[in-house]
Amino acid sequence: MSARVRYAPSPTGSPHVGNLRTAVYDWLLARKTGGAFVARLEDTDRDPTRYKPEFIGDIEQSLDWLGVTPDEWWVTGGDYGPYVQSERLPLYQEAGKRLMDMGMAYRCFCTEERLAAMREAQQAAGSPTGYDRHCRQLSREEADEKAARGAPFTVRLAVPREGATTYSDAVYGDITFGNRNVDDQVLLKSNGWPTYHLGVVVDDHHMGITHVIRGEDWMPSTPKQVLIYDALQWPQPAWVHIPLTLGKDRKKLGKRHGSTQFVDFIRQGYLPDAMFNFLVLLGWSPGDDRQIMSRDEIVEAFSLAGISRNPAVFDYDKLRWMNGEYIRAADPERIAALCLPYLREAGLMSGSPTDEETAYVAAVIPLVADRLKVLSEVADASRYFFEDPAEADPKGRRKWLSGSDGAARLERIIDAFAAAPDPLTPEAAEQIIDALPAEGESRAPFIHTTRIAATGATAGPGLFELLSALGKARVMSRLRRAREWVAEA
């Protein structure tokens, strides 16, 4: 059976990693079943403190970047459009009217003040909060009359006072809520716009959605929607609630958890496939021990049955590890291209590089790429290729550049490299170093001394490749300058 699934973001902020994980599951189910992945913008909350249309771009970019571009959405359209709720208003009005006609909804004329006072009293009394159904008493005639006089109203769902509502969840099994605990939810706001509860049902129905995949935080509101589906005699979709993504403090992931906005991860230099792989495994497993999986393998193995019920802590360390794995497995040229913006941003490379600069960068990046966990680290990892180091690592300097030993070693290195061929190949560099130690002596001290003199660092790529990439001229000037480090040691 081919599924139609949807991702329904609200432009109230930049989407975070937890949001995108649901998009990943949506996309997977669509691909797995040969169905369609649709995205719909739920923009019915126009409160200026929350409505932030500028984030729509982030939503689009995140989906595209992750490689889960919807088959139908507001960007490219589709057969079930429009894919923006603010352009579908009549549909909700119509549904609201039908619900009222059959007695499943009613107008509520309560003021915000009354509602606030009611809530306050309930909280003070320690009793359950929720609408007290004050306006449900009104006859249709009374309500019509009030409305005709221009009294503002909302439309609320008339939840049965007795009984229970049960729905079947693909992940959590049968879930039952006593109707007495279900609030008479507002369906249409006083401005005539729908709330989420009405909008989502109406659109999912009209868009032929077969599976509602969303965070577990939506479970308590599901009975309201089930009631609407049943009242309208629309077939329910399959309910698929997935466990929440948590921060280190085990609380629902949100703004307070540092970098959780998806676009932040894009900026930091994660690879789309690594992110996809990581997100999938956060709450789903193929049933065996595989960790690194290609998209095809994941689609092949994916099933709703593999979704966990446990909330998952977002583990940055594991993400970083996985990203490193993907970097090392990737085509070096692709990695190099992806690294360029970071070098530019760090001012290590000009916007319009010369051929010489381009070649240099192409030689340098492969040397450091394997050591990266995220691409943005490339700037720090390769800085000394572009700028003469201002100082040397203190420990390394003490160990390899101090005293008469260090000074003598450095001089011998300088003399040896002065005679080096230009261009300096890795092989030539190695021969030069190998010729330095006396019989029975290790070449290690010469290697370490050369490294810190040439780079100021004690760690980095293989020395011979490094020297070759640096080029003879840079190597010589740095080795000579390192005499200062000896003097100060």
Next chain:
RNA sequence: GGCGCCAUCGUCCAGAGGUCAGGACGGCGGGUUUUCAGCCCGUAGACCGGAGUUCGAUUCUCCGUGGCGCUACCA
């Protein structure tokens, strides 16, 4: 407070009525390399508690406890 969900190493995930409870990240130790990263090897580390069912429960049931979520004219 009410309602709902969840409960296996620090974290993510596997697991079966009887297993030495497994893998990955991270930690620790060692090996390899000129350093770092990587790679290899090893190691520590978990079934929330109490009843019940059963010959046998970490696994099934109930209760407790704990955690999380929801409780808006936000989604």
